Amino acid sequence: MSEKVIYKECCVIGCGISGIAVARWLKKYNFDFVVLEKSEDIAGLWRYKENDYGVMSFTHINVSKYNYSFSDYQFPKESVEFMHHSHIYEYAKSYMKMHNLYDYTKFNHQVILLEELNKSDVLYSENLKFQNMDNYERLWKLTVKVENREIVYISPYVAVATGHHFAPKHVKFPGQETFTGEIIHSVKYKNAKFNKMAGKKVLLVGIGNSSVDIADNLVTQGECTSVTISSKSGSWVFPNYINGYTTDLYPSRFMLSLPWQY
Structure with missing residues (x-):
């Protein structure tokens, strides 16, 4: 060798x-x-x-x-x-x-x-x-x-230990090749100013953590004409705090008892 x-x-x-x-x-x-x-x-x-x-x-x-x-x-x-x-x-x-x-x-x-x-x-x-x-x-x-x-x-x-976010998952949609707008993965998003989002209509596909973070940034700083989140199912969105304590300090068994979809 x-x-x-x-x-x-x-x-x-x-x-x-x-x-x-x-x-x-x-x-x-x-x-x-x-x-x-x-x-x-x-x-x-x-x-x-x-x-x-x-x-x-x-x-x-x-x-x-x-x-x-x-x-x-x-x-x-x-x-x-x-x-x-x-x-x-x-x-x-x-x-x-x-x-x-x-x-x-x-x-x-x-x-x-x-x-x-x-x-x-x-x-x-x-x-x-x-x-x-x-x-x-x-x-x-x-x-x-x-x-x-x-x-x-x-x-x-x-x-x-490369992490489960190591490789971005790209989804192909029917008709995507004829779409004249810009399509980016969330890993390419840094902030509304860097990605030049002002004046744009934005659709976020999925309602994971990154999607919600980006939506908040677009709404508060993006100066977009519209911001929409598309999700194939419902989602449970919790605040960071409940009764003065961080939400993740509460027993996880309660969270696991919630249905995955509604």
Whole structure:
């Protein structure tokens, strides 16, 4: 094999919030691990990038700080309960520093291929670092792009922490090809001014968190001629606070008892 090969007990793909949490506990239990992050910095979606995939300029967390924090590193009592994305980013950076996780993180390392190795593979030789295969069910090969070259990591454990919002879902509608207006995915929306929404009629398809956030921004700052949300089903919309407490502090069993549609 011509590529440079590096052996690790565990490889973590992605250094967003989930990847950081995984890395912290791998370090605590003395794993030999590495975090592979394709960009130049941490925090994934929570790092605002004006011309790239990530949060909107006005995004705040939609759960309170009590339910969106690392178990061993709570937010300060004086901090607001629904924080701006910039505070989440700084919080993640301070957590990385507290546990020295930067020492285990490789930036601009993009995993382009993850594949299981067969026992007949040439890598299963007497010189392989993981010689006692009885301790592991399998080995994984990660091909990683670093600038204009590729390196290979071999590991018995891989934690995929790329996030479920990693790949935007684009929907095709009948007649879309003849529509003369502009169609964008919510990941491309930063704010009404940046996206030049003034004077436009806007239809938001779906009633998820991003849709409601964008609608609020368009109505309050967009100077649009109209803003409409289209949803194929009903939705339960709760305020951030009920009786002075953040809504997500109430037992979740009540929320789960509500019908999904009405």
